[in-house]
Amino acid sequence: xxxxxxxxxxxxxxxxxxxxxxxxxxxxxxxxxxxxxxxxxxxxxxxxxxxxxxxxxxxxxxxxxxxxxxxxxxxxxxxxxxxxxxxxxxxxxxxxxxxxxxxxxxxxxxxxxxxxxxxxxxxxxxxxxxxxxxxxxxxxxxxxxxxxxxxxxxxxxxxxxxxxxxxxxxxxxxxxxxxxxxxxxxxxxxxxxxxxxxxxxxxxxxxxxxxxxxxxxxxxxxxxxxxxxxxxxxxxxxxxxxxxxxxxxxxxxxxxxxxxxxxxxxxxxxxxxxxxxxxxxxxxxxxxxxxxxxxxxxxxxxxxxxxxxxxxxxxxxxxxxxxxxxxxxxxxxxxxxxxxxxx
Amino acid sequence: xxxxxxxxxxxxxxxxxxxxxxxxxxxxxxxxxxxxxxxxxxxxxxxxxxxxxxxxxxxxxxxxxxxxxxxxxxxxxxxxxx
Numbered sequence: 001x002x003x004x005x006x007x008x009x010x011x012x013x014x015x016x017x018x019x020x021x022x023x024x025x026x027x028x029x030x031x032x033x034x035x036x037x038x039x040x041x042x043x044x045x046x047x048x049x050x051x052x053x054x055x056x057x058x059x060x061x062x063x064x065x066x067x068x069x070x071x072x073x074x075x076x077x078x079x080x081x082x083x084x085x086x087x088x089x090x091x092x093x094x095x096x097x098x099x100x101x102x103x104x105x106x107x108x109x110x111x112x113x114x115x116x117x118x119x120x121x122x123x124x125x126x127x128x129x130x131x132x133x134x135x136x137x138x139x140x141x142x143x144x145x146x147x148x149x150x151x152x153x154x155x156x157x158x159x160x161x162x163x164x165x166x167x168x169x170x171x172x173x174x175x176x177x178x179x180x181x182x183x184x185x186x187x188x189x190x191x192x193x194x195x196x197x198x199x200x201x202x203x204x205x206x207x208x209x210x211x212x213x214x215x216x217x218x219x220x221x222x223x224x225x226x227x228x229x230x231x232x233x234x235x236x237x238x239x240x241x242x243x244x245x246x247x248x249x250x251x252x253x254x255x256x257x258x259x260x261x262x263x264x265x266x267x268x269x270x271x272x273x274x275x276x277x278x279x280x281x282x283x284x285x286x287x288x289x290x291x292x293x294x295x296x297x298x299x300x301x302x303x304x305x306x307x308x309x310x311x312x313x314x315x316x317x318x319x320x321x322x323x324x325x326x327x328x329x330x331x332x333x334x335x336x337x338x339x340x341x342x343x
Numbered sequence: 344x345x346x347x348x349x350x351x352x353x354x355x356x357x358x359x360x361x362x363x364x365x366x367x368x369x370x371x372x373x374x375x376x377x378x379x380x381x382x383x384x385x386x387x388x389x390x391x392x393x394x395x396x397x398x399x400x401x402x403x404x405x406x407x408x409x410x411x412x413x414x415x416x417x418x419x420x421x422x423x424x425x
Binding site for chain 1 (some may be wrong): 345347348351353354356367369370371372393394395
């Protein structure tokens with residue numbers, strides 16, 4: 001497999017963080033599909049790298065000097081990636097999908113391959129911007145407090161009656177007061193304004209446990225790996241799901257300084273402490289949890305030394321520049337993204 | 344043997360040309376296993392790009408529809424010498 005989703009001009013797995021993208025404008029979201037990555041800037045510009053599963057007209061793209069990143073024409077407010085498809089919200093509140101999806105995740109009825117972006121929902125009528133989520137073979141849209149979904153329903157993540165594919169958007173939330181969601185492989189977790197938590201699909205059995213953890217004051221922040229949910233309540237992490245690859249080790253950790261950003265990848269987690277130190281844990285076979293004491297990386301290339309990772313210091317901004325702070329981190333399929341800004 | 348996950352065969356993708364079942368791996372590649380290997384009782388699909396494996400959940404009779412889709416037959420049993 002060519003590992004091209006890092007947006008670097010080569011195909012090596014890297015165990016030491018590399019500069020992949022530089023801009024005067026902040027990246028606000030980075031998400032990964034099977035073997036591609038999407039990066040959204042604060043000004044609405046969207047870039048993709050890797051094995052892009054849809055057509056990008058290179059004649060219309062902005063020139064970039066950003067390794068192998070390609071600009072996607074248009075202006076967007078959100079983006080999400082499934083295994084081989086992408087979901088975007090444009091500046092007018094229209095949700096589009098492109099790519100490939102045999103399970104209906106494109107939400108384009110019988111269309112299974114969509115090289116071009118096609119609209120699937122208009123959210124113009126809602127004052128709050130729509131959010132999109134995707135994982136594996138599912139697409140979800142949160143707009144106006146309502147959660148919509150399409151794609152695979154083999155674990156009843158969309159409807160109570162099991163089915164292989166739902167290829168048009170269905171409302172899956174029981175009310176119109178949904179404020180947040182996270183999605184993994186064959187499950188979706190969403191939270192009402194009241195704090196009431198819902199889980200549909202593979203991890204539905206954890207609903208009660210997570211609800212009990214929640215103090216009901218909306219402080220519980222939920223994020224999903226492919227086979228688990230991690231929560232952060234103040235400074236306390238909790239974990240629910242499969243932990244065969246050390247995905248749960250964060251639950252036994254305590255940081256002395258505040259967690260200022262955190263996120264999850266396919267089977268690993270990323271947390272930034274005090275805007276400076278970034279720690280990773282979980283499955284790090286592709287170098288995505290950083291080097292450990294025994295690592296012998298040459299030119300930063302992954303030597304396979306950190307496969308199932310304890311909570312591991314992956315990047316420390318203090319070691320690079322006192323002016324540097326970490327403002328966000330993101331995870332993809334065995335990829336870790338650390339967003340740094342300079343004063 | 345420790346596997347990453349258990350996956351039902353109906354959730355996998357079958358390519359009738361290559362006669363391989365695939366399923367996404369969290370590394371970005373795909374777990375793979377030949378239909379004939381499943382027929383012969385093997386149930387572990389491996390990823391060519393990492394160390395993860397999945398256990399495929401199936402019954403031998405589940406494979407018949409995929410053989411029909413591929414226009415092929417299950418492997419003939421190997422005669423055992425007396």
